[in-house]
Amino acid sequence: MERLATTREVADYLSVHPKSLDRWASRGEGPPYVVVGTNRRYDMDAVREWTQGQTVTAGPRFKCSICKKNADKGAHIVILSAHLVEARESRKRYEQYLADRDGEIFSLDFDTLPTPAPWGIVHDACDDQLDQVHYAISTERVASWPAFTGTVAHLLEKGWAAKDTDMTGLLRKVGGR
Numbered sequence: 001m002e003r004l005a006t007t008r009e010v011a012d013y014l015s016v017h018p019k020s021l022d023r024w025a026s027r028g029e030g031p032p033y034v035v036v037g038t039n040r041r042y043d044m045d046a047v048r049e050w051t052q053g054q055t056v057t058a059g060p061r062f063k064c065s066i067c068k069k070n071a072d073k074g075a076h077i078v079i080l081s082a083h084l085v086e087a088r089e090s091r092k093r094y095e096q097y098l099a100d101r102d103g104e105i106f107s108l109d110f111d112t113l114p115t116p117a118p119w120g121i122v123h124d125a126c127d128d129q130l131d132q133v134h135y136a137i138s139t140e141r142v143a144s145w146p147a148f149t150g151t152v153a154h155l156l157e158k159g160w161a162a163k164d165t166d167m168t169g170l171l172r173k174v175g176g177r
């Protein structure tokens with residue numbers, strides 16, 4: 001059986017300063033570890049798995065909007081009912097605004113532009129608004145780019161998601177590093 005590695009050994013393996021591991025651990029980032037007494041120790045299999053997940057082309061990046069930690073597991077991408085209702089109302093107001101002017105607008109009041117519903121990414125354990133979720137996708141189901149883009153394409157086929165949700169914002173959220 002392979003023994004657990006120390007912070008220094010993992011730092012050597014990753015070619016980083018041991019302090020980087022301390023900093024990551026305090027932020028809930030970095031490779032997973034166990035606490036033995038007061039010492040942080042690393043299972044090298046878990047470190048190697050984490051390292052593979054750091055590959056830039058690996059897939060979408062999911063971060064919980066509540067705790068700000070990695071949300072690859074036990075989390076959902078969600079649209080809240082209240083936000084969707086607001087988005088639909090704001091679009092209707094905008095369509096009415098355009099209709100009232102026969103489509104001719106000389107100066108556009110930005111307050112009248114429709115506001116799409118934002119997609120949130122939340123851990124199931126962090127979310128206290130689960131009863132208000134209109135639509136949810138497990139982040140584990142869309143962990144690779146092919147799975148994620150397939151799901152986005154499916155959502156864009158649904159009228160409500162294409163019209164009334166902030167798909168651009170979601171793509172920026174999961175595509176950025």
Ligand SMILES: [Zn+2]
Nearest residue numbers: 064067123126
């Ligand atoms: Zn969370």
